[in-house]
Amino acid sequence: MDVLIVGAGAMGTWFGDAVDADVAFADVDPAAATAAADAVGGEAVSLEDETTADVVCIAVPLSRADEAIADHASRARAAIIDVSGAMADPLAAMARHAPDLERASLHPLFAPERAPGSIAVVRENTGPTTAAVLEALEARGNELVETTPEEHDEAMETVQSATHAAVLSFALAAEPVPEGFETPIYEELRAIARRVTAGTPRVYADIQETFDGAEAVADAARELADADHDEFEALYAEAARKLHEEADQQ
Known part of the structure; x- marks a missing residue:
């Protein structure tokens, strides 16, 4: 499985390190993408290129999540996931822009440097790809807390x-x-x-x-x-x- 992470900050870097996959990072700051890739053994790619992946993970600030989902959902072949910290609006955006893909919203309830910990999870249109991602997170010692966007x-x-x-x-x-x-x-x-x-x-x-x-x-x-x-x-x-x-x- 390969994963494209849009957003190379602390949370994107954590996700890239926590999943069992080949990871690539894209960020508005190319140096940040390179630093994240170096930290987890992945690669840095441009936001503008045609790179696709089995999973696209949106790891941008809350205020940019909906825009990033709209811009990069088409790069996902099987699943799109966000770790922005809110759930209702990102899931609605994913449903609009990736209706045929597996979708999940994750909120790690800890700072990346304090991992592992509890991760709030909402699954929509779930399937084997999102299941594999969540299994990898559990294998790293995280506890998945199933919830709803509203809750x-x-x-x-x-x-x-x-x-x-x-x-x-x-x-x-x-x-x-x-x-x-x-x-x-x-x-x-x-x-x-x-x-x-x-x-x-x-x-x-x-x-x-x-x-x-x-x-x-x-x-x-x-x-x-x-x-x-x-x-x-x-x-x-x-x-x-x-x-x-x-x-x-x-």
Whole structure:
């Protein structure tokens, strides 16, 4: 099996290394395609040439996924897959531009350097080629989490958009404190904020643009800020209740 990966960033490079296939990379930055190919033992090809492959994997930023699918679906002989991070819109684009091909949307729920991990999966028009790709990912120690486009994208409003907004809001609001004044909760949250802010700003902006969630965080923060003593206690109790109910359901 051979795979053409459109997008030679961290996620495209991860995918090229994780699948059991001959891989080629195409990117708007030819140097990035060459670097990814060198990293996984593949080859770099031009976005404009006529290269085709059994599988085309779309590994571009969220905001460019639909356009990339439209431009490169015709290069797939058997299957088209995306790892952009959203599901409803990319799957709709794949259905429009590759109705006869096997189709799947994958969302690795981890940074590439932390692989293996959980991968959300939606299969459409499934067949042996996508099955082989997913088997290869499982063989590398990843756990496949079958879902639907709607379930996934709704979950990302909390898992990504609201979570990132809360962490970044803390980072923006926090002032330096004297050494020795740290509490365990503060230290943990500061460590998370440092981890988040070590990423790529565009990736986080794309997530906020794609998924709702930040407004809910802003509304909750304002409600807490405006609450009197009794109202704050009630909000605290409501937060605890929600988390306990969630834990009981798992």
